[in-house]
């Protein structure tokens with residue numbers, strides 16, 4: 001049965017995409033007024049359907065639809081923040097899917113669920129602003145301490161705690177955002193694939209078995225700034241030349257056959273003083289290493305740091321580095337995967353069981369509640385860019401499979 005309405009989904013995606021800093025693409029960073037505005041759209045939609053809606057101390061917004069029995073709840077949802085100049089689907093697709101499921105259930109007389117359903121818009125999933133991903137879901141899972149919120153800062157030196165205060169959230173209360181695992185049964189996140197596996201295979205649905213982990217570091221290379229004309233090439237301590245070697249080392253180490261499947265990226269490079277006529281005295285760079293093998297992930301990060309150390313030593317450039325975030329790959333529970341594949345099959349949707357290269361709230365929530373993930377295709381496999389695209393029809397297929405999975409899970413384990 002088809003329940004999801006592609007036109008309704010497209011309208012919600014369009015509406016949320018307007019809540020952005022100036023383009024190109026969508027810029028709605030974690031713990032900003034724009035992110036809060038998107039959460040209000042979600043809350044208003046759910047309130048209009050008659051659901052109980054609340055926002056927690058981490059900035060997550062939750063809407064509950066009662067089940068026919070008083071049982072632990074089933075959750076679904078994703079995030080509403082974006083990377084700078086990102087797309088309109090990453091995270092949003094899963095929240096809009098939750099809004100559509102809630103709409104379908106509100107409009108239907110014959111779709112029943114025993115368990116309460118909780119629709120969740122997580123705050124601050126993207127690591128783009130503070131380096132550490134999934135802040136909202138980490139707080140829900142009880143994984144972040146108030147110290148972390150003071151320690152993590154954005155490029156302007158604003159801490160997570162300050163950003164939270166700026167949007168009316170009290171970081172001292174984030175302990176209250178913690179979910180009680182006894183109160184939840186399972187969680188399913190729908191997300192765009194962000195790669196091209198489904199598109200290439202011509203498949204509408206992916207069921208995730210493993211989500212990659214990530215090790216993130218900030219490396220500061222401190223050299224000696226000086227005049228570009230008056231300083232001979234010999235004896236310079238050019239921090240940017242050392243940084244260039246780090247970028248190449250990251251690419252080479254992860255590209256090495258021994259590291260097949262590892263991904264390493266320097267995505268951010270801040271050069272100081274950043275002047276045409278001054279030798280770069282200092283460079284701050286980010287390193288993001290992702291893998292589905294936790295040992296290899298950490299070994300790769302350590303190997304790249306060793307290269308950075310050697311590149312600095314060669315040039316009289318000092319290396320300071322610190323860990324910003326470290327999450328292990330997560331294998332999602334087989335029993336939920338089985339429900340998701342059964343839901344796809346019953347809907348006539350061909351699927352593939354696959355790994356996720358990106359990080360997701362579901363991988364964090366799985367630490368306290370069994371979680372599963374559904375992927376829908378991403379055109380040309382691109383994400384974190386304005387060109388990100390999933391058609392309304394593809395999204396609708398994902399919503400129908402999600403709805404079917406939630407209804408199955410709603411009856412699982414009850415008698």
Ligand code: GLV
Nearest residue numbers: 126127358359360
């Ligand atoms: C989340 O989008 C990530 O960076 O994996």
Ligand code: MN
Nearest residue numbers: 090091125191
């Ligand atoms: Mn996402």
Ligand code: MN
Nearest residue numbers: 083090126384
């Ligand atoms: Mn993302």
